[in-house]
Structure formats: structure tokens, C-alpha cells
Amino acid sequence: MAAWSERLAGVRGVLLDISGVLYDSGAGGGTPIAGSVEAVARLKRSQLKVQFCTNESQKSRGELVAVLRRLGFDISEGEVTAPAPATCQILKERGLRPYLLIHDGVRSEFDHVDMSNPNCVVIADAGEGFSYQNMNKAFQLLMDLENPVLISLGKGRYYKETSGLMLDVGPYMKALEYACGVEAEVVGKPSPEFFNSALQAMGVEAHQAIMIGDDIVGDVGGAQRCGLRALQVRTGKFST
Numbered sequence: 001m002a003a004w005s006e007r008l009a010g011v012r013g014v015l016l017d018i019s020g021v022l023y024d025s026g027a028g029g030g031t032p033i034a035g036s037v038e039a040v041a042r043l044k045r046s047q048l049k050v051q052f053c054t055n056e057s058q059k060s061r062g063e064l065v066a067v068l069r070r071l072g073f074d075i076s077e078g079e080v081t082a083p084a085p086a087t088c089q090i091l092k093e094r095g096l097r098p099y100l101l102i103h104d105g106v107r108s109e110f111d112h113v114d115m116s117n118p119n120c121v122v123i124a125d126a127g128e129g130f131s132y133q134n135m136n137k138a139f140q141l142l143m144d145l146e147n148p149v150l151i152s153l154g155k156g157r158y159y160k161e162t163s164g165l166m167l168d169v170g171p172y173m174k175a176l177e178y179a180c181g182v183e184a185e186v187v188g189k190p191s192p193e194f195f196n197s198a199l200q201a202m203g204v205e206a207h208q209a210i211m212i213g214d215d216i217v218g219d220v221g222g223a224q225r226c227g228l229r230a231l232q233v234r235t236g237k238f239s240t
Contacts, residue, residue, distance in 0.1 A: 007229065013049040013204035015195075016040070017213035018056060018064070018080075019159055020236015022073060026060075026162030029067050033235050037072040044074055049202040052080045053211070055126035055154030055218065056170065057105040059138040061085060073222070077141070077152040081198040082107035082154035083188035086123060090187065096149060098122040101138050101172075103129060118209070120149035123176065124183075125169045135172065150176055154188035156218055158239045190222025199228075214238050 002143050019025055022036045043050050052075060056064050061082045070077050084106050091098060091113050099118040100110060103126050110122075121138045142148040156168035188194050199209055206227035213219020214236030223230040232238060 006208070010208060011048065011210050011229070012208040013051065013199070013210075014043055014045075015051050015053040015202075015209060015211040015228070017189075017197055017211075017215070017219050017236075018052055018054040018068070020093070020214035020238075021212060021233055022052075022068065023071055024160055024162050024236070025067075029070060031162055031188070032071045032073070040073055040075070049204060050079065051198050051202045053189065053198045054080065054082050055107055055156060056082055057084060057153040057188075059105045060109050063105060078201075081194070081201060084124070085196070086194065086197060087151060087153060088113055088186045090151070091120075093120075093163040094150075096120045098151070099138060099141050101126055101129065101134055102153070103127050105146060119145060120151060121176070122151045123169060123173055126172075129215035130172055137177065138176060139179050142176065142182060148180060148182045150180070150182050150184040152184040152186050152188075154218070155186050155190075156215065158237065160214075165237070189213075189218040190225065192222075192226050195223060195226045195228065 020113055023030045023032045061077050065075055065077050065080060088110060097114045097116060097118050097119050102124040106124060118141055142150060152169055152173040155170040155173055157170045158165050158168050177184055199206060210229040211219055211223035212233060213229045214233050216230050216232055220230040220232050
């Protein structure tokens with residue numbers, strides 16, 4: 001116990017991953033991981049600040065929060081740091097007009113973004129939307145641009161649903177990088193800017209926070225490179 005007390009000394013805020021930590025997504029809204037609803041409730045009752053830090057890109061932030069609430073979690077939209085809203089802000093600040101290779105479930109997040117005459121590609125976990133036709137359209141657009149910009153909502157390799165492991169956006173992002181000779185700008189974990197935005201939302205410094213996730217690269221490694229402490233849970237894709 002003394003060792004844990006030392007490791008957690010000075011922690012004022014907790015960043016929680018969602019998929020694989022709180023629940024496994026899937027048919028019927030998914031399934032909460034045993035003990036996770038109660039664990040979030042205990043954190044909320046403590047003196048610690050809590051922010052949910054996710055790379056979810058198949059659901060809008062509002063839909064994700066609604067799903068988690070139905071599963072019993074105490075969570076609000078303002079407590080969720082997600083890549084789609086952050087990407088929209090980047091697009092507006094830089095005057096970028098995207099071709100969206102994304103899932104229909106997250107498309108509403110981009111309702112107020114100008115998509116006429118695209119000058120960049122935004123890729124996310126499009127699921128069945130990753131057809132040859134859609135990938136090739138993104139490829140052609142990037143190849144036609146003088147200064148191609150590829151923005152990826154996360155770069156995970158895979159994640160776990162109730163039905164098993166699922167390919168994430170990373171392999172498709174890598175395919176476009178290779179074909180076009182470009183390097184994607186990642187919005188989401190493990191991007192330092194993304195972790196910093198979550199820390200700002202909590203109002204704590206990196207050395208005062210701990211990240212809890214199931215991804216050793218995106219969650220744990222990304223957090224540690226930003227100066228946070230990090231813990232990997234034994235759920236989600238931990239065993240894979």
C-alpha cells in the first residue's frame with residue numbers, strides 16, 4: 001500500500017479512457033466492464049477531478065454520453081475530450097475544407113464545417129465506410145493538392161467490441177500516408193495537444209494527473225510522454 005501511496009502522491013486529476021476501460025461497445029449499446037460504473041461514481045465522490053479522454057470517432061460526443069448514461073455512468077458532455085470537436089476547431093482556425101472519410105454516427109459534429117471544394121482529408125474510424133471507392137477518393141484528392149493535409153482522428157490499430165477485435169483508423173491512415181507520401185496530423189491520443197486539452201479542461205498540470213487506459217501506446221505511452229503518470233487496466237485490449 002505504501003508503494004501505491006507514493007505513486008499517487010500529488011495526483012489531483014484522473015483522465016479515463018472509455019472504450020475498453022469503462023465499457024466494450026457493440027450491439028445494443030455495449031456492455032459496461034465489471035465494476036466500472038461504481039469506480040466512476042467513487043471517483044466523482046472523491047476530491048479528484050475527472051475527465052474522460054477518448055478517441056471515439058464512430059459516435060458524436062452527445063451520442064456517446066447518452067450511451068454511457070443508459071449503462072449507468074455519471075457523465076456529461078463537458079467532461080469528455082474527444083477528437084471530432086477538436087478537429088472542427090482546427091479546421092476553422094486554418095481555413096481547411098475537408099473531405100470526410102468518417103462514420104455516419106459522428107458526421108453531425110461537422111455540420112457547421114465548410115466542405116465545399118475540399119483542400120484536406122479528415123479520416124476517422126469509418127467502419128463499413130472504408131470502401132475502395134471512398135479510400136480512393138481520399139487518395140485522389142490528396143494527390144491533387146499542392147500541399148496535401150491528412151488529419152486523422154486517432155491512430156489506433158484496433159479496439160475491442162463485445163463481438164471481438166475490430167480494425168481501427170490507424171491501418172487506413174497508414175495506407176493513405178504510404179500511397180500519398182504524406183504524414184498525417186493526429187488529433188486524439190497519443191497527441192500531446194490532445195492530452196493538454198484534457199488537462200486544461202480539468203484545470204490541473206501534467207504532473208498532477210494520471211491517465212487510466214487499456215492501450216499501452218496511445219493511453220499509457222502517450223500520457224507518459226506528456227509528463228503524466230499512467231496505469232494500464234487489464235480489460236479491453238490489454239490481453240491482446
